Amino acid sequence: MRQQIDLLQQLRDLDDQIQTFKGQVRARETDVRRTVMEESLIREALEREKAKLDAAKFRHRDANQNIDACQMQLKHFEKQLSDVKTNTEYQALLREIASLKTKVGQWEEQALEAMEIEEVTERHIEKLGKEMQVKAKLSQAEKTQLDQEVQEIGVQVEQLRMARTGVVEKLTPQIRSKYERLSKSKGETVIVAVVDGACGGCHYSLPPRTGAAVRRADQLVFCEGCGRILVTVQTTEVP
Numbered sequence: 001m002r003q004q005i006d007l008l009q010q011l012r013d014l015d016d017q018i019q020t021f022k023g024q025v026r027a028r029e030t031d032v033r034r035t036v037m038e039e040s041l042i043r044e045a046l047e048r049e050k051a052k053l054d055a056a057k058f059r060h061r062d063a064n065q066n067i068d069a070c071q072m073q074l075k076h077f078e079k080q081l082s083d084v085k086t087n088t089e090y091q092a093l094l095r096e097i098a099s100l101k102t103k104v105g106q107w108e109e110q111a112l113e114a115m116e117i118e119e120v121t122e123r124h125i126e127k128l129g130k131e132m133q134v135k136a137k138l139s140q141a142e143k144t145q146l147d148q149e150v151q152e153i154g155v156q157v158e159q160l161r162m163a164r165t166g167v168v169e170k171l172t173p174q175i176r177s178k179y180e181r182l183s184k185s186k187g188e189t190v191i192v193a194v195v196d197g198a199c200g201g202c203h204y205s206l207p208p209r210t211g212a213a214v215r216r217a218d219q220l221v222f223c224e225g226c227g228r229i230l231v232t233v234q235t236t237e238v239p
């Protein structure tokens, strides 16, 4: 029985290593997802700023065109001033000129406002563009690293799985079938260590006699909470 339990502990170590490797891959995947998310947030901000810049440029151009049109009209009216015959016509022209000058002032205000928005937005776009480049580089590096690790870890996990199969084959048919039944329902963590008097799988607080039985290692001990096989933390060098 001692030898069988040793084998189970080896199995548990192999499972732990497999889980650790899988955890490493998951952590990398999380990094990649986070960077991609940050990258897309920057891209969205960049798109918004570009749309803002386009709108400001449009308003700026529109204002300039209106200013030009008003100026032409003004010149026309000012020339007419010397040609009018009556005082009424003269006064009417003066009113037109005054009104046009007010309009020019308003368009100039709009042009100035648009220009200020352009300046600020252009600075934002430049800054966001740089951030975007940095993120894109980081994201590429993280993806490359993920691919590499997935490949390397894949090879190591495959080796661990083969070692695991070797260990499983050395178990007695009875223990093996128990193990495989549990494997189907619990996945890869079938054999768990006792941690501070509790099951390392479901954290069920084990009665002292269960803990003692695990330490004696003369029979298979199952968690009363989840049914997993319990072992001590030490591996093969059990005295």
Ligand SMILES: [Zn+2]
Pocket (backbone or CB within 6 Å): 199, 200, 201, 202, 203, 204, 223, 224, 225, 226, 227, 228
């Ligand atoms: Zn348990």
